[in-house]
Amino acid sequence: MTSNEPLQPEDRVSTGLSGLDxxxxxxxxGDNVVWRVSDLEDYRRFVLPFLDAAADANRQIIYLRFxxxxxxxxxxxxxxxxxxxxxxxxxxxxxxxxxxxxxxxRGAFYVCDSLSELLNAWATDAMxxxxxxxxxxxxxxxxxxxxxxxxxxxxxRRTLDRIRETTQVMIDIHRHGDNVxxxxxxxxxxxxxxxxxxxxxxxxxFQPITDSSEATRLQASLELEHLHRQPLLxxxxxxxxxxxxxxxxQDENRIADLQEQVLRVLISRDPQILELARRYLxxxxxxxxxxxxxxxxxxxGKATGMLIxxxxxxxxxPQLWQQHLEPHDSSYLGTDAYYAFLVHNGLWxxxxxxxxxxxxxxxxxxxxxxxxxxxxxDEIRTELERLLDHYGQYPILVRSSSLQEDGFGNxxxxxxxxxxxxxxxxxxxxxxxxxxxxxxxxxxxMSEDALHYRKQRGLDQREEPMALLIQRVNGRFxxxxxxxxxxxxxxSRNTFAWxxxxxxxxxxxxxxxxxxxxxxxxxxxxxxxxxxxxxxxRQPFRNQDESYRYSQHLVDLLDLQDGTLDTRPLSQLLESTxxxxxxxxxxxxxxxxxxxxxxxxxxxxxxxxxxxxVQKGAFIARLSSLLQTLETGYRHPVxxxxxxxxxxxxxxxxxxxxxxxxxxxxxxGPVSIPDYLPDDKLLFRTDGHFMGGNINLTxxxxxxxxxxxxxxxxxxxxxxxxxxxxxQVRSTNIPTLxxxxxxxxxxxxxxxxxxxxxxxxxxxxxxxVSEKAGQMVPDLSYGSHFFQDLVETGIAYAALFPENSxxxxxxxxxxxxxxxxxxxxxxxxxxxxxxxxxRPLQLRGDIVRQQLVCxxxx
Numbered sequence: 001m002t003s004n005e006p007l008q009p010e011d012r013v014s015t016g017l018s019g020l021d022x023x024x025x026x027x028x029x030g031d032n033v034v035w036r037v038s039d040l041e042d043y044r045r046f047v048l049p050f051l052d053a054a055a056d057a058n059r060q061i062i063y064l065r066f067x068x069x070x071x072x073x074x075x076x077x078x079x080x081x082x083x084x085x086x087x088x089x090x091x092x093x094x095x096x097x098x099x100x101x102x103x104x105x106r107g108a109f110y111v112c113d114s115l116s117e118l119l120n121a122w123a124t125d126a127m128x129x130x131x132x133x134x135x136x137x138x139x140x141x142x143x144x145x146x147x148x149x150x151x152x153x154x155x156x157r158r159t160l161d162r163i164r165e166t167t168q169v170m171i172d173i174h175r176h177g178d179n180v181x182x183x184x185x186x187x188x189x190x191x192x193x194x195x196x197x198x199x200x201x202x203x204x205x206f207q208p209i210t211d212s213s214e215a216t217r218l219q220a221s222l223e224l225e226h227l228h229r230q231p232l233l234x235x236x237x238x239x240x241x242x243x244x245x246x247x248x249x250q251d252e253n254r255i256a257d258l259q260e261q262v263l264r265v266l267i268s269r270d271p272q273i274l275e276l277a278r279r280y281l282x283x284x285x286x287x288x289x290x291x292x293x294x295x296x297x298x299x300x301g302k303a304t305g306m307l308i309x310x311x312x313x314x315x316x317x318p319q320l321w322q323q324h325l326e327p328h329d330s331s332y333l334g335t336d337a338y339y340a341f342l343v344h345n346g347l348w349x350x351x352x353x354x355x356x357x358x359x360x361x362x363x364x365x366x367x368x369x370x371x372x373x374x375x376x377x378d379e380i381r382t383e384l385e386r387l388l389d390h391y392g393q394y395p396i397l398v399r400s401s402s403l404q405e406d407g408f409g410n411x412x413x414x415x416x417x418x419x420x421x422x423x424x425x426x427x428x429x430x431x432x433x434x435x436x437x438x439x440x441x442x443x444x445x446m447s448e449d450a451l452h453y454r455k456q457r458g459l460d461q462r463e464e465p466m467a468l469l470i471q472r473v474n475g476r477f478x479x480x481x482x483x484x485x486x487x488x489x490x491x492s493r494n495t496f497a498w499x500x501x502x503x504x505x506x507x508x509x510x511x512x513x514x515x516x517x518x519x520x521x522x523x524x525x526x527x528x529x530x531x532x533x534x535x536x537x538r539q540p541f542r543n544q545d546e547s548y549r550y551s552q553h554l555v556d557l558l559d560l561q562d563g564t565l566d567t568r569p570l571s572q573l574l575e576s577t578x579x580x581x582x583x584x585x586x587x588x589x590x591x592x593x594x595x596x597x598x599x600x601x602x603x604x605x606x607x608x609x610x611x612x613x614v615q616k617g618a619f620i621a622r623l624s625s626l627l628q629t630l631e632t633g634y635r636h637p638v639x640x641x642x643x644x645x646x647x648x649x650x651x652x653x654x655x656x657x658x659x660x661x662x663x664x665x666x667x668x669g670p671v672s673i674p675d676y677l678p679d680d681k682l683l684f685r686t687d688g689h690f691m692g693g694n695i696n697l698t699x700x701x702x703x704x705x706x707x708x709x710x711x712x713x714x715x716x717x718x719x720x721x722x723x724x725x726x727x728q729v730r731s732t733n734i735p736t737l738x739x740x741x742x743x744x745x746x747x748x749x750x751x752x753x754x755x756x757x758x759x760x761x762x763x764x765x766x767x768x769v770s771e772k773a774g775q776m777v778p779d780l781s782y783g784s785h786f787f788q789d790l791v792e793t794g795i796a797y798a799a800l801f802p803e804n805s806x807x808x809x810x811x812x813x814x815x816x817x818x819x820x821x822x823x824x825x826x827x828x829x830x831x832x833x834x835x836x837x838x839r840p841l842q843l844r845g846d847i848v849r850q851q852l853v854c855x856x857x858x
Contacts, residue, residue, distance in 0.1 A: 013145050014057075016049025019205040023182070024169065025190040029107075030140040033169040036152045040114060042173045042180065043149040044072050047111055050147065051076055060108045064097065067113030068120060072149075079111075086121035089269075090339055091463040093121070094131050098352050101138055110139065110146035115163075116154045119235045123265035124296040124336050126236075129159035130343040136166045138349075154235060158379070174198070182206060236296045239265070243283055259283040265297075266290070267304050272408045276634065277304065280311040289332065294383040297336035300401030300467030301412075302658060306330070309640065309659030312633035317625065324622060326645060326655040329472040331387050335403060335465035337380055338442060345374035354446070360460060364446040371443040376435060384438075387470065388423070388430050395473040395482050395558050396421050398437040400444065402466050404459060406660035408636065414520070415453050416466070417444035420473065420565045422482070422558050442466055452758035473515075473558070474643040474655040478577045481568075483557035484643040484655075485581050486613070487516030491662055492627040493637040494532050506534035507627045511610050513570070513585055514555040516641055516657065526554045529610045533624050536614045548589060552608040575602055582606050584613055584650035612650065619644075619652050630659060637662035671696050671846045673853055683813055683841060683854040684767070687806040690798040690852040695845035697764050697796060699854070700734045702814055702834040702841070705753055707741035707771035712825035718749035720827035726759030728833055735764040737841065737854070739811070741771040765796040765843055769809065796843065798852055813856070 013027040027033065037043045054061050055078035063073045063081045073079055082100060086093045101108075118128050132148070139146045152160055152172075164170050168188040174181045183198040199206035243262060246254040259282065266286060267277045289299060289307065310328060313321040342348055347370050354363035376384070400416030419437035423430055444450065445466050454460045475484040494508040511529045512518040519528050527550045532538065539547055555573055559566040574580065585608060592605035613619045630638045641658040671694045677685075705721060713721065729736065738744070742752030744766055752768070760766065802809040814834045836856070845852040 014050075014053040015046070016051070016053035017046070017204065019201075020046070020182070023195065023199055023206050023208075024184060024187050025192065025195070027145060027169065028189065029143045029145065031145050031168040031188075032136045032139055032166075033145070033147045033171070034115075034163060034167045035147065035149045036170065036172045036185075037149055038151065038153070038173075039175060040069055040072070040149060042175060043114070046173075047072055047147060051079060051111070054078070054109045054145075060104060062100070062104060062108055062110050064100070064110060064112045066093070067117030069114060069117060072111060072113060086118055089463045089465075090122055090127045090131065090336075091465060093118075094134055094348075095352065095355060097131075097135055098138065098348075101135065101142060101144070106143050108142075108144050110144060112146065112148045115148055115150040119154060123239060123261075124236045124334075125154075125156050125159050126296060126336050126340060128155065129162040130336075130339055132163050133166050133343050134348045140168070156237075181209075236265075240287060240290050243287055247284060247287070255283050259286065262286045266299060268298065268301070268403075268407075270407055273301070273304060276308055280308050280315060280633065285311065292330065293332045293334055294387060295334040295337035295340065295380060297334035297339075297465070298403055298467055299332040299334060300403055300469065301405035301407050301660070302399060302401035303330065303332050303467065303469040304401075305406045305659045306469070306656060309630055309633075309638075310656055312630055313626065313656070316629050316633060320622070320625060324653050326474065326653050328655070329391075331390070331470040332401070333438065333468035333470065335467045337468075338466045340377055340380065341371075341374055341442065344377045345370065347371065347374070355461070360455065361448065361451060364448065364451055368443040368446045371446070372439055374439060374442075376438075381431070381435075384434055385427070385431055388427065388434060391423060391472055393423055395475070395560075396423050396434075397471045397473050398434070398441055399469040399471065400441050400466060401469040402445065402464055404462065404464055406658070408661045412450070412453065415444075415447070415450040417441045420515075420558060422560050422563050424560060424563065438468060441468060449756060449758050452761065456758075456761050471657070474645065474657075475515075475558075477560075478579060480559060480561040481557045481573070481577060482560055483514045483555065484516075485646045486511060486513050486585060486610075486644040486652075487519055487657075488512065488528075488642055488644070489516070489519045490623055490627050490640045490642065491637070492631040492639075493662060501535070502532045502538075503534045506532060507624060508532050509536075509623060512552055512556075513608050514557050515565070516643060517556045517565075518552065518554070520641065526552055528552060529608065531610075531614070531620075533620060533627070536620050537611065547609065548592075548607045570606065570608065571602075574606065581646050581650065584617075584646050585610055587611055613652070617650050617652065622652065622654065626654060626656075634659075634661060671844050673844050673846055673849070673851055674855070677853070677855050679810075680813065681856045682808060682810055683856070684798075684800055684809040685807070685851075685853045686798060686800055687852075688850045689801065689807075690796070690845050695765075695796045695843055695852065697843040698735060699737045699764060699841035699843055700835070700837045701732070701736045702832075702836060703728050703736060703738050703763075704811060704814065704832045704834065705740040706830050706832055707769065709825045709830040710741055710753070711771075713827065713830065715749050717825075717827050719754060721830050722749075722753050722755040722759065724827055724831045725753060725755055728831065729760050729762050733762065734837070736762070737765045737767065737843065738763045739767040739769060741769055744768055761795075763795060765798070767797075768799045770799070770801045770803065796845065798845075 011029045013029060013031070015021055015024065015027060035043045035046065051061060051073065061079045063079050064084060065071060065081050066084045066086045073081065084093060084096050115128050115132065118131065119125060122128070150163070164186055167186065170185040172183040172185055174183065180201045181198050182201070184196050187195060194208035194210065197208040197210065199208050239261060243258045246258055262283065263274055263277050263281070263286070266289065267281065268274055285307070293299070306328070310325065313325055342351060347367065350363060350367045350370055353359040354367050397418060397420050399418040402412065402416060405412045405416070417440050419440050421433050421437055445464065451460070454464065473482065475482050488509050488511040490507060490509045492507045494502060494504045494506060509531050510519045511531065518526065529552065553570055554567050555570055556565065556567050574582070586606040587609050588604040589607045593603045596603045596605050627638065627640065630640065639660050639662040640656060643655045643657060645653045645655065703725060705725065710718065710721060725738070729738070738760055740753045744753055744755060744760065745757060746752040746754055748754070800809050801807050839856050839858065841854055842857050843854045
């Protein structure tokens with residue numbers, strides 16, 4: 001119904017009080033009515049006549065009960081009471097209310113508890129306003145009438161303004177003893193000369209106060225009454241104000257109580273994370289986090305992990321880390337800013353469609369597009385401008401930090417975006433770039449890979465708001481380029497010890513020069529330096545030439561001139577940049593240097609082996625200490641990302657970028673491996689080159705990509721192979737072993753099968769085979785996102801090198817398939833599916849003996 005249509009009698013609704021109907025010219029179908037009160041008894045007093053009138057009109061009436069206050073409606077024969085738990089957070093509560101409104105359909109009437117009660121559950125006042133902005137238009141659209149109450153003194157002016165802007169009717173109730181006055185503040189699409197005056201109740205009538213002197217005295221008395229009340233501050237701000245006061249007064253009991261309150265609204269709801277945070281994040285630390293925050297709500301898992309890890313080091317080993325741990329310079333965009341962005345851009349209906357079973361994947365693209373086109377609320381933009389003022393023109397990194405990210409068991413490794421910003425140019429350009437980066441990270445929460453990951457782990461219906469961690473990029477300016485000296489991923493447990501003399505508890509590092517992106521991601525055609533920390537100079541290569549070949553040749557950096565994250569060959573970078581710390585990171589390849597000099601090329605030729613860093617300094621000792629201290633603090637193996645800052649002597653300081661619990665395949669105790677197996681029962685055996693700890697799996701199906709056929713396919717056909725593999729994996733839930741040439745999950749089809757992890761997430765074990773056909777070689781990329789997915793999901797991994805004496809591989813024992821070897825190479829022919837249900841395979845691995853075997857059982 002538009003405002004130009006004539007009002008029909010059936011569009012009118014009574015408040016149940018004829019005098020109040022006169023004041024408001026009645027209610028309208030679609031009205032949301034907000035009562036601002038200081039005492040809920042006044043709200044209840046007006047609710048009861050409304051219920052009786054609605055019942056007489058045979059209306060369906062629902063009471064939404066979510067407050068801790070006494071019920072507004074005790075018992076009423078025409079009312080259905082539905083209790084809703086608000087403690088689950090904004091999204092789960094709002095979604096539940098949305099679905100209830102949807103379920104009851106058109107024309108239902110609603111009475112709700114006080115909106116102010118939601119503060120007890122959410123702490124963040126802005127979300128109360130966002131909740132109302134979501135449900136009020138939906139109620140209006142379905143021709144309902146809904147009543148709400150709130151205590152105005154408990155909300156910020158911004159929240160009150162947004163509720164007023166959204167609702168159709170708003171009424172203030174003032175009480176002076178037995179004297180009750182109502183003051184209509186808003187009544188959409190109706191008007192009278194006295195409608196918006198205060199009205200005094202007398203004999204069920206409401207008389208407007210038309211005498212200006214009397215109105216002035218009334219206003220003065222109200223102001224005097226409010227003088228001694230707490231000022232209009234956001235509940236969130238009041239909590240931190242109390243925390244600051246308790247610290248200044250050294251009130252230990254109050255400090256402990258407030259620390260717990262703040263942890264639960266700022267850090268996490270997860271019991272394991274909370275237990276860790278209680279030990280290592282003081283109330284003073286929490287106030288420091290708040291001071292660096294844009295918006296309110298949680299800072300998310302990635303930010304929490306980084307901050308807790310830093311405090312573990314500084315508390316447990318202060319002598320070392322006060323000197324060698326670089327100060328962090330991070331800011332946080334709270335989860336409430338994410339929800340505010342969605343609500344501000346009218347995206348909540350799309351969120352509700354996407355949360356349904358049918359729309360989980362189908363609605364995601366439209367939602368991503370809506371996020372990408374969205375605008376930020378003015379108050380968020382103002383804060384982002386101040387944040388950029390703080391960082392000046394240093395490059396910054398905008399990182400996802402969702403509520404569930406980097407927790408115990410759910411790392412979400414590589415599922416959400418991180419965006420580097422060179423942060424150059426005029427302030428308005430830098431702000432636009434920052435807003436684009438935030439939108440990009442927000443949209444990544446709806447990526448297909450992330451959605452599959454959440455669904456597969458049973459997280460698809462859990463609240464997953466996106467916070468952001470914004471960090472100054474650690475590094476130096478080198479002319480047009482900006483990069484750190486080195487970066488890496490360290491793990492406190494080496495579950496991929498390729499030699500039986502290595503101690504898994506010593507840990508491992510994956511190290512690169514430049515930005516740490518190459519240490520985290522699987523980079524095709526280039527290699528990070530992987531070191532076991534107890535034997536850092538021991539490499540899984542046969543000679544020095546092979547060591548050089550499988551070293552890092554490309555460097556990730558920020559190009560300030562082009563304004564991009566870029567990759568440069570090390571040789572090219574050295575030609576234009578003279579002040580890189582090569583003597584601390586690399587060795588001179590003397591043979592290559594001689595050849596370069598003979599043909600007039602620039603020399604020396606450097607190879608990034610990191611041996612000087614390992615052999616001449618304290619890097620290994622400090623990293624080992626860092627990892628073991630963090631594992632002790634977490635009471636769980638950890639996975640950390642860091643950058644290195646080297647002084648003139650090459651002495652390293654660490655900047656801790658990220659820390660999370662390391663996901664590992666469960667330690668199941670000793671595994672029995674048969675001493676003897678008949679040749680006809682063996683599928684493969686290898687010494688080393690498998691990951692995840694002890695393995696004991698029964699396999700009922702094998703999907704194998706035939707390397708001899710795959711090598712003859714073109715690029716598009718190889719992508720078709722990846723699609724067919726995904727179809728086969730998803731076609732059944734029986735335990736499946738996946739075997740393929742080279743690298744699974746590669747972005748370069750010539751190096752392996754370019755599946756996405758979501759395509760193969762259902763397999764029990766994954767095998768990469770070194771195949772001469774096409775030169776496809778497994779990539780032992782410990783620390784990569786693909787690896788993290790494998791171990792999180794409990795997928796066993798092995799790399800087979802049949803050309804080595806320590807490995808046997810007999811694919812012929814899988815038997816014939818429907819595809820003929822004589823067929824013309826095709827994607828279908830390349831994908832072999834073997835049902836071994838009646839002759840299952842047993843996959844067993846012993847991490848101590850470094851033996852893995854896969855054999856047939858009867």
